[in-house]
Amino acid sequence: MKVLVTGGAGFIGSHIVDQLVEKGDQVVIVDNISSGRKENINEKARFYQIDITDSDLLNVFERERPEAVIHQAAQIHVHTSVKEPMFDATVNILGTINLLEACRKTGVKKVVYASSAAIYGNPEYLPIDEKHPVAPLSGYGVSKYTPEHYFAIYRQLYGLNYTILRYANVYGLRQDPRGEGGVISILVDKYLRRESFTVFGDGEQTRDYIYVGDVARANIMALSQGDGEVFNVGTGVSTSLNEVVKRFNEIAGYENKVEYGPEREGDIKHSYFNNGKIRRVLGWQPEVTLEEGLRKTYEYYQDIYRKMDKEM
Structure with missing residues (x-):
């Protein structure tokens, strides 16, 4: 085709x-x-x-x-x-x-x-x-x-x-970590640069990654x-931002500094999908767990940042 x-x-x-x-x-x-x-x-x-x-x-x-x-x-x-x-x-x-x-x-x-x-x-x-x-x-x-x-x-x-x-x-490989990228690509960038990350609100807001x-x-x-x-x-799984940060601490092998700021007006607190229909009709289901996906993403950018450091 x-x-x-x-x-x-x-x-x-x-x-x-x-x-x-x-x-x-x-x-x-x-x-x-x-x-x-x-x-x-x-x-x-x-x-x-x-x-x-x-x-x-x-x-x-x-x-x-x-x-x-x-x-x-x-x-x-x-x-x-x-x-x-x-x-x-x-x-x-x-x-x-x-x-x-x-x-x-x-x-x-x-x-x-x-x-x-x-x-x-x-x-x-x-x-x-x-x-x-x-x-x-x-x-x-x-x-x-x-x-x-x-x-x-x-x-x-x-x-x-x-x-x-x-x-x-x-989220995943090739997502731009600069600007208004997904929160996970931004987190990868912050961890690899060892820069603090700002969470707007208490970090308990959830998404379907x-x-x-x-x-x-x-x-x-x-x-x-x-x-x-x-x-x-979507995965049909609700994951808080605090949980994502915790997973990154484990993957990176160090605890990054997280700063908590005021909630942003208009931000949605909780959101995740029911994926029953796509499972039934297309026979599709997610195969990559959050832990596996985060690790793949982190290691992908880790290699890129190492090459960038060598070229500087």
Whole structure:
């Protein structure tokens, strides 16, 4: 199968590409390298440096004629969606419509779309299942949810199949530890630099941390299953930030200094997924435990930081 992956040079997208290549599929990557990195690009994939909002995207689809698309490219920062709502909506909503039009015009059979836990807002109950009310707290949540309606419309009007995957807190290799990265990638950076880490609140806030390799596998399984369906992708396990810090102390072999600050307004206290539906329908389940995933992530960046130190 020929699969086009948007954002295929990015954190999650590059892992999806690697698994597709390993499976023997032909892979085409579309990425503007705004947050992705060229060193993440699998050498067996064909790469186009182009933005999903660009009108030339259709030319790529006409040239490559992919059978399926995995859509990972997005504006991913909550603070950007607040400060630059037009940019956020342009990339996540209009960019997705541009992609859907290219799919429609070139006969793509299936699209797998990366949505987010951010669409749910403050949980009304836990664990969160796919029937939970949608109440985003930011423009980012809105701009990730809006395309879900477009996918349903394109299926109804044009027969374009889709599967939507709503991610929990994804972590792992290749996640950018600077800026507004995931909390785990930021923790890795702080531990390797032996810098203190600030926890906003008491540290008892909980999240569902899912390893990137497991998320990539869910995307690939969704290429051939779950048409017209929405799935939560998470472990179904609630883990506090204090517990994550404790695990890092054990992995790093020293106790890092943690400073506690005031809670940030608008932060969600507790959130984790019910993953029963994706288990039943796709036969997917997480394979990497939190301890194993944290260790893999820490050791990956430990090697990178050692090389950086040698080069300085």
